[in-house]
Amino acid sequence: MTASGLDETTVRVDLAERSYDIIIGENLLAQAGRHLASVLARPRVAIITDSTVAALHLTQLQESLDAAGIQNDVIIIPAGEGSKNFTQLQAVLDQLLELRIERRDTIVALGGGVVGDLAGFAAAILRRGVDFIQIPTTLLSQVDSSVGGKTAVNVSQGKNLVGAFYQPRLVLADVSALSTLPERELRAGYGEVVKYGLIDDFAFFEWLEGNGPHMLDGVPSALAHAVAVSCRSKAAIVARDERESGDRALLNLGHTFAHALEAEAGYDGRLLHGEAVAIGLDMAFTLSSQLGLCPSQDSARVRRHLERMGLPVSASQMGLGTLTADVMLGHMRQDKKVSQGQLTFILAKGIGQSFITNDVSEDAVKEMLQAALQTKPASTRS
Numbered sequence: 001m002t003a004s005g006l007d008e009t010t011v012r013v014d015l016a017e018r019s020y021d022i023i024i025g026e027n028l029l030a031q032a033g034r035h036l037a038s039v040l041a042r043p044r045v046a047i048i049t050d051s052t053v054a055a056l057h058l059t060q061l062q063e064s065l066d067a068a069g070i071q072n073d074v075i076i077i078p079a080g081e082g083s084k085n086f087t088q089l090q091a092v093l094d095q096l097l098e099l100r101i102e103r104r105d106t107i108v109a110l111g112g113g114v115v116g117d118l119a120g121f122a123a124a125i126l127r128r129g130v131d132f133i134q135i136p137t138t139l140l141s142q143v144d145s146s147v148g149g150k151t152a153v154n155v156s157q158g159k160n161l162v163g164a165f166y167q168p169r170l171v172l173a174d175v176s177a178l179s180t181l182p183e184r185e186l187r188a189g190y191g192e193v194v195k196y197g198l199i200d201d202f203a204f205f206e207w208l209e210g211n212g213p214h215m216l217d218g219v220p221s222a223l224a225h226a227v228a229v230s231c232r233s234k235a236a237i238v239a240r241d242e243r244e245s246g247d248r249a250l251l252n253l254g255h256t257f258a259h260a261l262e263a264e265a266g267y268d269g270r271l272l273h274g275e276a277v278a279i280g281l282d283m284a285f286t287l288s289s290q291l292g293l294c295p296s297q298d299s300a301r302v303r304r305h306l307e308r309m310g311l312p313v314s315a316s317q318m319g320l321g322t323l324t325a326d327v328m329l330g331h332m333r334q335d336k337k338v339s340q341g342q343l344t345f346i347l348a349k350g351i352g353q354s355f356i357t358n359d360v361s362e363d364a365v366k367e368m369l370q371a372a373l374q375t376k377p378a379s380t381r382s
């Protein structure tokens with residue numbers, strides 16, 4: 001039991017000798033020392049965090065580590081996607097080496113996706129690999145980026161194009177940390193939560209239709225349930241396809257479109273990743289229904305839910321009103337899932353019935369994009 005009475009949930013990511021637990025609950029930062037002690041090779045860690053998260057959560061984490069006798073140093077990077085680059089990676093590696101972080105020490109990533117991806121990549125290459133632990137503090141990182149071992153930095157050619165698969169030793173998802181998250185970020189993180197219902201879990205989608213608003217109200221039990229279901233779903237997919245040679249691509253439902261929108265918007269906070277994912281999910285279902293694969297009632301239901309949750313469903317809502325289908329397709333061709341010039345799509349036969357295909361004509365995609373990029377959401381149509 002946690003201090004406020006919500007039970008902790010443990011989700012196991014089964015990857016043979018790289019297996020690890022995701023612990024989900026309330027007030028876990030205050031108990032981090034106890035949880036970390038059980039997996040550390042020796043009681044010494046370097047915490048990597050950003051300036052925003054440090055002000056909110058670092059003291060609590062350090063007090064807990066101190067109480068458990070775990071020596072801890074801190075590296076603070078500037079907050080924001082702009083930090084996920086080679087310059088910042090080099091600066092972090094320099095500091096880790098100056099701190100003499102050794103093979104048996106552990107790097108702790110405290111923060112959202114940027115911190116987790118950068119710290120994870122640093123851990124993967126420092127001294128050819130040191131252990132690392134994820135303590136995600138955003139909804140998006142708790143349900144997606146902290147789990148499954150994808151680490152990366154962005155380069156001028158695109159997002160996450162240089163990185164490594166490198167699994168953490170433990171993930172601590174403290175839903176109490178979400179109470180300090182700006183409302184827009186919580187909502188954006190929801191875009192990744194709803195994805196799991198759409199991939200293969202219709203019952204979860206129905207639960208979200210009823211309980212999504214409670215999550216945005218910050219109800220801990222609703223948040224903990226959604227994080228646990230999302231992590232269980234992701235853990236199962238990662239366990240059967242760690243390096244994305246097959247099923248793991250399902251986790252990219254909506255993401256080929258989302259990454260193209262983000263590339264166009266830039267990474268300055270105008271369009272958050274989860275907002276781009278929401279628009280991408282809507283596009284994936286629209287395309288599926290236009291191709292006659294998915295009932296139009298299902299794509300309409302997905303759009304209704306996203307709109308009800310206050311998520312964008314069109315690029316024009318996010319200031320991308322002049323984006324054309326050709327420009328969007330140009331960005332999509334840089335996607336990591338492009339194989340021999342062929343784009344891979346995650347489409348759906350219905351809610352909870354997604355599948356991977358290379359068999360989509362570019363003309364059909366272009367037609368969908370041309371309509372979608374002109375379409376205003378129902379709420380703003382005159």
Ligand code: GLY
Pocket residue numbers: 144145147148150248251252
């Ligand atoms: N975020 C998608 C994946 O981890 O595979």
